[in-house]
Amino acid sequence: MYLAKVTDFLTIQPETILGNLINTLILFLVLKFVLFDRVNKVIEARKNDVSKIYAEADQANANAKKLESEYEEKLSSAKEKSAEIVSNATKKAQMRSDEIISDAKNEAKGILEKAHGEIEREKKRAVNQIKDEIADMAFSVASKVVEKEIDPADNEKLIEEFINNVGEL
Amino acid sequence: MAGTLENVYADALFEIAEEENSLDITMDELSGLAEIFDGNPELVKLMDVPTVSIQEKKKILSGIFENKVSQTVFNFLNVLADNGRIRYFPAISRRFREKYNDRNNILEVTACTTQPLSDRLKNKLTDKLASLSGKKIVLIEKIDSSIMGGIVLSYGNSRLDASVRMRLENMRRSINSIIA
Numbered sequence: 001m002y003l004a005k006v007t008d009f010l011t012i013q014p015e016t017i018l019g020n021l022i023n024t025l026i027l028f029l030v031l032k033f034v035l036f037d038r039v040n041k042v043i044e045a046r047k048n049d050v051s052k053i054y055a056e057a058d059q060a061n062a063n064a065k066k067l068e069s070e071y072e073e074k075l076s077s078a079k080e081k082s083a084e085i086v087s088n089a090t091k092k093a094q095m096r097s098d099e100i101i102s103d104a105k106n107e108a109k110g111i112l113e114k115a116h117g118e119i120e121r122e123k124k125r126a127v128n129q130i131k132d133e134i135a136d137m138a139f140s141v142a143s144k145v146v147e148k149e150i151d152p153a154d155n156e157k158l159i160e161e162f163i164n165n166v167g168e169l
Numbered sequence: 170m171a172g173t174l175e176n177v178y179a180d181a182l183f184e185i186a187e188e189e190n191s192l193d194i195t196m197d198e199l200s201g202l203a204e205i206f207d208g209n210p211e212l213v214k215l216m217d218v219p220t221v222s223i224q225e226k227k228k229i230l231s232g233i234f235e236n237k238v239s240q241t242v243f244n245f246l247n248v249l250a251d252n253g254r255i256r257y258f259p260a261i262s263r264r265f266r267e268k269y270n271d272r273n274n275i276l277e278v279t280a281c282t283t284q285p286l287s288d289r290l291k292n293k294l295t296d297k298l299a300s301l302s303g304k305k306i307v308l309i310e311k312i313d314s315s316i317m318g319g320i321v322l323s324y325g326n327s328r329l330d331a332s333v334r335m336r337l338e339n340m341r342r343s344i345n346s347i348i349a
Binding site: 131132138143150152154162163164168 | 282283284286287290293294297298301302317318319320324327329331333334337338340341344345347
């Protein structure tokens with residue numbers, strides 16, 4: 001008996017195959033309804049999530065790139081500005097130093113001129129002094145000469161000339 | 170200047186002499202007295218000595234001058250002695266002379282020369298001065314060798330310097346004024 005059942009069990013019968021097929025189909029249908037749909041949903045959801053994440057990541061990347069370029073711009077403009085400031089300061093310093101030098105040159109010129117003026121004045125003063133001394137000497141010599149009494153006739157002439165010429169009292 | 174002491178005395182004496190018509194005499198006497206006081210400074214000093222009484226002083230004065238000068242002048246002297254003003258006599262006499270000259274249109278001119286003026290020049294000078302001033306000229310001559318030559322005239326408060334010394338001085342001054 002057992003052997004008959006076992007051989008029965010071991011032989012392939014078409015009703016069994018059909019039965020199995022129908023079972024499989026029913027199983028598949030049930031699974032589809034119970035499992036596959038849900039699982040697909042989950043997979044869909046995951047797929048969406050992943051897409052979303054990728055999209056966000058791209059966005060973040062784009063933002064980062066934008067920020068980076070902005071930063072680069074700011075940096076370069078800052079570099080420009082600082083270069084400008086430095087060049088201005090340098091220019092100013094150059095002007096200032098030129099100013100100082102020209103002031104010094106002018107002052108030196110002024111001092112020289114003043115010194116020349118002083119020398120000229122001293123020269124004039126000395127010349128005048130000598131001239132005055134000579135005049136004084138001439139005067140005393142003339143006085144000495146005249147002191148030896150003028151010729152009376154000349155004296156008379158002088159006095160007469162005066163009397164003739166005196167115009168008012 | 171009417172307020173000064175010499176002016177007061179001189180003006181008073183002048184008025185009196187004018188009234189008496191004795192201006193000329195008074196003027197002469199005052200000049201004479203001035204000369205005497207000038208030549209006898211001890212007399213003037215004596216008049217100022219406080220220990221000698223006024224009586225004594227007046228006695229001395231009358232001893233010298235009484236009957237030698239007019240009564241007016243003598244009285245005047247006594248007034249001066251009474252007030253101790255004898256030493257003001259020169260100034261008083263000067264002021265009197267000023268008024269006298271003014272009244273008689275006289276101009277006193279002092280001519281200073283190194284040698285005495287010849288008569289010819291003297292006359293020429295006085296004539297010229299008279300014609301210039303319109304007054305009668307009284308010429309006072311002075312000799313001063315320091316002027317070196319030429320003539321210096323002084324009258325009133327003015328001076329006309331035509332001396333050789335002045336000419337030399339002017340020359341020197343004009344050279345000095347040249348600034349090289």
